[in-house]
Amino acid sequence: MNQLKEALETLKETGVRITPQRHAILEYLINSMSHPTADDIYKALEGKFPNMSVATVYNNLRVFREVGLVKELTYGDASARFDFVTSHHYHVICESCGKIVDFHYPGLNEVEQLASHVTGFKVNNHRMEVYGTCPECTSKEVH
Amino acid sequence: MNQLKEALETLKETGVRITPQRHAILEYLINSMSHPTADDIYKALEGKFPNMSVATVYNNLRVFREVGLVKELTYGDASARFDFVTSHHYHVICESCGKIVDFHYPGLNEVEQLASHVTGFKVNNHRMEVYGTCPECTSKEVH
DNA sequence: TAAACTAATTATAACAATTATAATTTAAGA
DNA sequence: TCTTAAATTATAATTGTTATAATTAGTTTA
Incomplete structure (x- = not known):
């Protein structure tokens, strides 16, 4: 803790x-x-x-x-x-204000394995980011 | 083409x-x-x-x-x-020599949906990179 | 506890990647 | 071909980051 x-x-x-x-x-x-x-x-x-x-x-x-x-x-x-x-997590990034929010998702280990198999690389880790617009910026958008 | x-x-x-x-x-x-x-x-x-x-x-x-x-x-x-x-693909990056190899993998759309659901973001896209050592650099490593 | 040693901090300069500015040149339509 | 707005050039400026050398401060040992 x-x-x-x-x-x-x-x-x-x-x-x-x-x-x-x-x-x-x-x-x-x-x-x-x-x-x-x-x-x-x-x-x-x-x-x-x-x-x-x-x-x-x-x-x-x-x-x-x-x-x-x-x-x-x-x-x-x-x-x-x-x-x-801390623990393993990914980031969701607001393209409008730059805010970064943590996002937990366990299921990407298989991607590492596949990548290793396909490319012949010895794989150590990976990163992923999701891009979008946060609720605050979405509500500020002009219609 | x-x-x-x-x-x-x-x-x-x-x-x-x-x-x-x-x-x-x-x-x-x-x-x-x-x-x-x-x-x-x-x-x-x-x-x-x-x-x-x-x-x-x-x-x-x-x-x-x-x-x-x-x-x-x-x-x-x-x-x-x-x-x-061109088409949608990810990158596998060699941490030793910086080489980038393309890697096709179709299965990450569900991650976008989940990220959107959990964070309330309007999600546009995502990126992922896998890091490791390429076969050439692996074979050059000292044992 | 004091002295000695080593590592960390500071201040500053250097660097590299990228962007801004102003003058010149050029692509594309009338 | 002429015109005009846009692109290119040369250069300077900016920004993020790292290197250097001198000073300061933790930690170890006597």
Whole structure:
């Protein structure tokens, strides 16, 4: 349940130092359900850490990715978004406002197997995103 | 069958001028099965068009995307790749050398329906990529 | 607990991909 | 062929991200 505590343990186990900045970035990632960009995180924490550098945010997101705590999402032309890894899920993305909603669906393992069989690749993982318009943006549309 | 001819018709129908540069970019996209980046295209055509600007490549890829002739693929941190739209297919990507192989699989429409039902989104489309190691890179691996 | 070592942070510069701007050139219809 | 709007070019600007070097701060060991 306590995701932050578990995440900090992971860092300890993998020999990654726990700094106030890392603590804050992790906390923000876990609490925000908004799949923030590096800049979102930077801006959100500049009150707490007025001297923090953007490089710190990027560095630590890379570290978190390397130990498997976060995933980097790149879609379309915009900047990358970061997702604290919990259980396996996919994303539904609003093409109008950019909102990302999680979506659980268990049935894509067979696709990996088929892909491996057809292409001869050793398959590690896959990603899927569904694009559309969220209810809020749909209701705002002009008729 | 003649994809270039059809593509040029599409441009005519949508009122987009056919220039030598556009013709060449489309031709290159159709013939190359390699999902090129904008820079790949730029470099490939600089023999034919020594004065062509990168901006022209980007501009026209945007135009082609707008009329539905190409799709833009962004994955990982690298630069965008462009894919001439033919039939519906997915991509299997080698994490070692970056190669992209097409993979046909018909069964993901139900995912769209479920995603729409669960999230309330009006769903337009989806994308999926499978990641792994291609046979060539697998055989090169050290044991 | 203090000293020493190593890693993390900061500030800044560099970089690469992409887009914007303004001047020039060109495709396509009258 | 002439005209006009659109496309291309050359260049500058922008944005997201990474590299560098100096400083600061965790952690380990004496």
